Amino acid sequence: MLNLLQAEILKQRKLTFIKVVTLAPVVGVGILSVLLIALKLFGNDFGPVPTRTGNMGGGLIGYSSGYILNGLASLYSFGLVLVAGQAVNNEYNWSTIKMLATREPSRTRIILSKALFMVVYSLFILLIFIGCWLFYAFVLKIVFNDTLGLTEQDSDALGRGLEYIWPTFLGFLVWSLLSIALTTRFKSVVGAFIAFIVYSTVDGLASSLGVAANHGQLDGLVSWLKPIVAILKIIGPFLINTNITRLTNNTESAAFLSSLAPVQSLLVLVGWGAFFTWLAVLVFNRRDITD
Amino acid sequence: MSQIEQAPLITTIGLSKSFKGRLVVNQAEFVVQPGDVFGLLGPNGAGKTTIIRMLLGLVKPTAGRAMLFGVDIATNRAEVLKKTSAIVEAPALYPHLNGWDNLRVMALSAGINDKQRMAWAMDQMGLTARANDRFKTYSLGMKQRLCIAAALLTDPQLIVLDEPTNGLDPAGMRDVRELIQTLSSQNRTVLVSSHLLNEVQQVCNRVAIIEAGRIVTQGLVSEMVSARSFIKIKVQPAEFNQAGAILNQLPWVAGLRQEGDYLVVEGPATYGAAINQALGQAGIFASEIIPRSQSLEEYFLSVTGQNHPLAASYPPMPVAPGPANIYQPPPLG
Numbered sequence: 001m002l003n004l005l006q007a008e009i010l011k012q013r014k015l016t017f018i019k020v021v022t023l024a025p026v027v028g029v030g031i032l033s034v035l036l037i038a039l040k041l042f043g044n045d046f047g048p049v050p051t052r053t054g055n056m057g058g059g060l061i062g063y064s065s066g067y068i069l070n071g072l073a074s075l076y077s078f079g080l081v082l083v084a085g086q087a088v089n090n091e092y093n094w095s096t097i098k099m100l101a102t103r104e105p106s107r108t109r110i111i112l113s114k115a116l117f118m119v120v121y122s123l124f125i126l127l128i129f130i131g132c133w134l135f136y137a138f139v140l141k142i143v144f145n146d147t148l149g150l151t152e153q154d155s156d157a158l159g160r161g162l163e164y165i166w167p168t169f170l171g172f173l174v175w176s177l178l179s180i181a182l183t184t185r186f187k188s189v190v191g192a193f194i195a196f197i198v199y200s201t202v203d204g205l206a207s208s209l210g211v212a213a214n215h216g217q218l219d220g221l222v223s224w225l226k227p228i229v230a231i232l233k234i235i236g237p238f239l240i241n242t243n244i245t246r247l248t249n250n251t252e253s254a255a256f257l258s259s260l261a262p263v264q265s266l267l268v269l270v271g272w273g274a275f276f277t278w279l280a281v282l283v284f285n286r287r288d289i290t291d
Numbered sequence: 292m293s294q295i296e297q298a299p300l301i302t303t304i305g306l307s308k309s310f311k312g313r314l315v316v317n318q319a320e321f322v323v324q325p326g327d328v329f330g331l332l333g334p335n336g337a338g339k340t341t342i343i344r345m346l347l348g349l350v351k352p353t354a355g356r357a358m359l360f361g362v363d364i365a366t367n368r369a370e371v372l373k374k375t376s377a378i379v380e381a382p383a384l385y386p387h388l389n390g391w392d393n394l395r396v397m398a399l400s401a402g403i404n405d406k407q408r409m410a411w412a413m414d415q416m417g418l419t420a421r422a423n424d425r426f427k428t429y430s431l432g433m434k435q436r437l438c439i440a441a442a443l444l445t446d447p448q449l450i451v452l453d454e455p456t457n458g459l460d461p462a463g464m465r466d467v468r469e470l471i472q473t474l475s476s477q478n479r480t481v482l483v484s485s486h487l488l489n490e491v492q493q494v495c496n497r498v499a500i501i502e503a504g505r506i507v508t509q510g511l512v513s514e515m516v517s518a519r520s521f522i523k524i525k526v527q528p529a530e531f532n533q534a535g536a537i538l539n540q541l542p543w544v545a546g547l548r549q550e551g552d553y554l555v556v557e558g559p560a561t562y563g564a565a566i567n568q569a570l571g572q573a574g575i576f577a578s579e580i581i582p583r584s585q586s587l588e589e590y591f592l593s594v595t596g597q598n599h600p601l602a603a604s605y606p607p608m609p610v611a612p613g614p615a616n617i618y619q620p621p622p623l624g
Contacts, residue, residue: 004400007399096384098349102348103400
């Protein structure tokens with residue numbers, strides 16, 4: 001399996017698309033940092049340290065996490081979905097799927113190697129974002145003449161940021177595994193991406209409604225909608241977006257946070273990831289390869 | 292142990308495949324012996340590639356079984372593919388990777404991490420100098436060779452090549468021919484599909500002919516091309532009848548006819564000396580003895596019902612009158 005993973009990494013790392021997706025946050029943050037430092041060197045006064053506080057904490061580490069983790073990183077939901085889709089789709093486009101499928105490793109292992117690659121790649125991108133976030137915070141500390149050491153506020157923001165970003169990327173990984181299953185099914189990134197948008201939107205909507213239903217906010221609805229509310233109450237805690245929100249603590253609702261144990265949310269997300277991988281294996285194993 | 296005593300390397304039993312109700316392969320049955328260079332012959336769309344896909348487990352048969360190395364590919368896929376390498380249709384590897392990285396990917400996919408073996412395979416195919424160039428910059432022949440280098444990494448006993456000369460220029464075709472002969476000399480069994488009959492005739496020892504999804508016939512190429520052979524003999528017109536009578540008595544003569552200045556003796560093309568001897572004993576001396584076997588293409592056309600005369604390249608000649616017994620071919624067999 002490790003050999004297959006190594007082969008997968010070798011294949012993917014030289015793709016221009018992967019290089020762009022991987023280096024975009026580094027280049028973006030790098031350019032922004034150079035501009036800020038240049039402005040500082042040319043005598044620009046950035047004023048006092050911004051005091052924005054919120055879920056992500058205060059200080060410049062909390063401030064920068066608002067841009068890097070909440071803002072830029074959220075785009076990578078699509079980025080990882082596209083990378084996963086390409087990993088499968090390219091094998092069909094280049095007809096290399098025949099070469100792979102006529103080698104000793106089973107079709108199951110071929111799909112598992114793709115899934116494993118996405119685990120490694122998601123982790124890698126997560127580390128890149130953490131690096132970009134901390135680097136950007138460091139640059140901000142320089143331009144705002146803030147203390148370079150870690151304050152108590154910084155430590156709090158650091159904890160909050162890390163607590164937010166890892167479940168976010170776990171969620172992205174789950175979506176990317178769905179993307180592998182969909183691309184295996186449709187043999188097209190575009191088809192898989194459209195299906196992903198539809199699926200994730202429905203999941204997001206049902207998650208929000210499920211949370212609302214479970215906290216009595218939909219009790220006043222007309223009677224014919226009550227069966228739907230009842231279903232939402234049951235499935236709500238098992239939906240992907242519900243559990244990503246729970247693990248990231250990205251909500252003001254204390255009632256919602258206390259209604260779901262983090263371990264349960266983690267298990268649900270891992271379960272969805274395993275289910276999507278199994279789905280991809282099932283589709284691929286049954287398929288005649290005629291491409 | 293001789294080839295005949297060995298268990299077949301490939302056996303198909305009633306292998307059939309239909310796509311959306313259309314029967315593409317119909318009850319295909321053939322046997323490949325170890326050491327064979329086996330040709331699967333047929334026109335485009337005959338079902339050759341589908342058969343190959345079923346043999347390799349890429350496509351599941353609608354009915355029937357494909358046994359490789361004595362086991363069913365459907366149930367023992369890993370065991371079969373461990374000893375098999377294949378190139379199905381066009382040579383396909385990763386266009387953005389160079390030759391060496393492509394070989395590494397294929398080696399890792401097969402569970403191999405032996406750089407010496409990779410270098411050997413690259414060298415065998417004469418690609419060492421282009422190892423650092425991207426696959427997409429390779430010519431079709433080079434792509435074919437790199438895929439074969441990848442195939443050689445696992446030291447396979449069976450190599451399956453689907454239309455390996457498609458799109459190649461004459462030099463490339465010659466290279467592939469030589470390559471197949473080299474692979475065969477290394478005691479590997481080669482299954483090659485093609486619609487280029489002359490190419491196949493030059494490299495295969497055994498073939499199956501497929502048309503519209505059915506195996507029409509199969510056997511040794513040498514037997515196929517000698518199945519309809521003849522010898523043209525030029526004697527004096529005054530000696531035609533006497534020569535005909537003598538030749539008709541030879542046990543291996545299957546038929547006799549006149550074509551212009553020639554007598555055409557249907558039978559093994561290698562019996563020219565016997566004819567010369569028989570006629571010489573009667574004081575008839577032929578000025579020309581021309582042996583000719585049919586080509587595989589002619590055999591193919593004859594068994595697929597697209598028959599055209601064996602001697603089509605020669606102008607058809609009226610059959611001259613003569614003793615009835617001379618022109619009546621003896622019963623076959």
